[in-house]
Amino acid sequence: MTSPPRRRATDTRPIPFPVLIADIGGTNVRFSVQAEVHSPRRDYETVHTHDFPDFASAVQTVLDKTAIMPHALLIAAAGPIVGGHTKLTNAEWLIDPEKLRAELNLDTVITFNDFEGVALALPTLTDDQVMQIGGGESIPREPRVVIGPGTGLGVAALVYGDQCYRPLAGEGGHVDMGPVSDRDFAIWPHIARFHGRITGETLLSGNGLVRIYRAIVAADAARDRGCAEGADVTSAAHEGDPVAEEALDLFFTYLGRLAGDLSLIFLPKGGVYIAGGIVPRLADRLAASPFRVAFEDKAPHRAIVEEMPTFLITEPKPAIAGMASFAILPERFALDLRGRRFDR
Template sequence: MTASSTPLPFPILIGDIGGTNARFSILTDAYAEPKQFPNVRTADYETIDEAIQKGVLDKTSVQPRAAILAVAGPIKADEIPLTNCPWVVRPKRMIEGLGLVDVLIVNDFEAQALAIAALSDENRERIGSAAGDMVASRLVLGPGTGLGVGGLVHTQSTWIPVPGEGGHVDLGPRSKRDYEIFPHIETIEGRISAEQILCGRGIVNLYRAICAADGATPTMSDPADITSHALVGSDKAAVETVSLFATYLGRVAGDMALVFMARGGVYLSGGISQKILPALRKPEFRAAFEDKAPHSALLRTIPTYVVTHPLAALAGLSSYARMPANFGVSTDGRRWRA
């Protein structure tokens, strides 16, 4: 049964459920520091309920009364399948089996958006010369298992996270080199979405397309190998892969900044953004971000950052759990009570 947006009862289980990893903490009250637990690999457990029981509840004497879980996928009805993982979230079953009385499910990039409302300088690195902490709408993009996009709109002294599936917008060629490479990009039903390139498997997709365009044989199939070789300059195709990855990420980030009028800044989250920081510091990302005629002057004023906080989504959810009145989070159809 869905509930209104009254505060959840403490202790609260906080969870960030991605396609590959799930991260958990428990917030005992509004003033406590969250108790962290080791990351859980989604492939190691058949269900999310099993992962929570074995990965969290069996390792602590604190029994959560409520849970706020951020999941990678659209939230529908009482069964929520995850986009890049075989788990299905069933809040009613969680209440029955895990001893919870209140469960709120939000989109994973809604949680990332909550995190960037008040991210300190030590938890972010600015890319480019545009600076400022304007209290204005913000945007977060996270290339990882997929490509997540979330907005954070500021209005009437409230931060309102805007979830969506922006990672699935079309991404097309612009340069001469793009037109050589794009015919070799693996498509989904004939189209190339941003996520076909701007995620872990997308790095492999792009690398293979570059090799095909040059008549070369690909020698790597792991995105980590490709990025590692690129950053040390030991493989020409890998170097171009990461350079173009940064360019295309800049293009999509600029597009989304225009959609949200994100004068408060654009934030790149996730492990890939952190790993390829040396490439993002080069001119390609920022040049592609700003190349939005007739609005290039506007884009030049918008700061861009890489989120370096290791558990940004959990931090965002914890902020909401402590002070829900500060955020305009809709709970309609996304909250279940015993």
Template sequence: MLTSADTETSLAFPILIGDIGGTNARFALLIDAFAEPKLFPIIPTTSYASIEEALQTSILDKTSVQPRSAIIAVAGPVNDDDIPLTNAGWVIRPKDMIEALSLEDVIIINDFEAQALAIASIGEEGREQIGPGTVLESASCAVLGPGTGLGVAGLLHARHTWFPIPGEGGHVDVGPRSARDYKIWPFLEPLEGRISAEQLLCGRGIMNIYRAVCESLSFEPTLADPAAVTTGALSGADEKAVETISLFSTYLGRVAGDMAMIFMARGGVFLAGGISQKILPALKQPEFRQAFEDKAPHSELLRTIPTFVVTHPTAALSGLAAYARTPLRFGVSTEGRRWRA
């Protein structure tokens, strides 16, 4: 039930909610606090010069119900009036959105804040557990999402409120540990002198690992894109692809375990995004959980923390809708991130 405090801070309905990643943008319209979001077709970010053009052409021209407000999650930090996306060409300018689309109110947050909000709003039917561990209710959570890049966020609970914690955890350093790591590491190309998690744990990261595996064996790479590598790995048809996804699962487990310790995520660690869903069979193999738990002197602690793949098809939009309905139930800071007409 909506409280008076919720109503005082609410955006005006109808509310446009959006999740803009490095490759695709997803939008929905929330008519009121009790309606299910009306989903629109996915928009490739390269198909339009700006978000205003994309929204006007693909959505607003095709619905009789026009939004009064918008809350948009973007793949990149939100610092000022010009918000460039980390892995896409759009620059989000909320003042331009208000003027061009006749909006009254716009909130922009980080895309993995939306993923974190989703964790608090989707049920067991929207996730699949990998390995052991039990959720400790109201405990902190961590969310990782290998996609166009690697998104990371935390979700903390205090004073009956969920607080999403955005960040750029996908850019932490990673290094070799095992004998097979040392075989492929010389064939990974550093970015400004270092290897970050995002160079391994995203779509292009799959290709970086695949090429390194092939080159370490003096084998010419034959697979052209991440989809071909994951298909070859899951079918068992390509040994180099199998090794690639095995290593990908291992590195994802290591970084997920690091984030579990950083956030003391006894509420669970959640893997979001399409890549995690696609390679779910591989993540159920021993490599992911073994790497996740291999955190001496805290391995025993890590064995108690559950890990999940988020299977909800529009998890971020679900999280944004939950926030739009009852904003005071979530500790989302809008300072410097809210624009009004």
């Protein structure tokens, strides 16, 4: 007796076009429209999350600029998806897909974690969309990891099996981090905790860069230039301020350590990818920083980690690109969309 063919736990139903695609972060919202399967993606102006009371109001800025009325909406949001709803971790919006579908007269709404959206883009990124920072060759269909400091810290992975890719989303930005070097032990007591903890996001975010800067100032009784935002620290570093320069070096060191830890967990021979709103603007500093040294400092498994390639994603809208890839060819991915896909 022949057993029935095994079915993948995935949702490959076609998505009705045109598709409006939104990447919602704690600071910015990026929009794009994929009108048809074979048409070029059309990007729209990025807007600031805090300029609007809710997501539907932000969407209207796009609808006012296009004659295309979307039939579907794909959303990547910076926060955990619980019961279909998403509360942004670093902003006050609550994303309610059923309410959005009714308000915007859509056929379909699908929600993703923001770095799940970035992970969807990893198989299709080309050489001109990434910059390699050390390591060996990327091996096709091997696991890949993406990490990205921005308003918060996003983490996701992508694995291949059963002839399709499966993104693994989580809240990896909130894992604990601890001091390693003598310098760390000197400044660690001065780092402002977040919810009583020092996590990846405590250090590897815009506010995290400020925390590192202020900890150095306190530990050394150094001159304080009053840096209140991550951009202030990077500007001061460009001007040659030694405290800001060290803060950036430590930022990249801690990014390398956490990325290296993720490599030990996933053994991503396909590569570790860096995204987010901060590091792509600092590509030259990243390449010259201690990032890769910290990434490889994983004895007794240094030899394994040394071979793993690390890449900076230079594509400006990777989550948008990932969701567009999913909209065009959903059968390429294994995604269980129960509780995340809402149809008329």
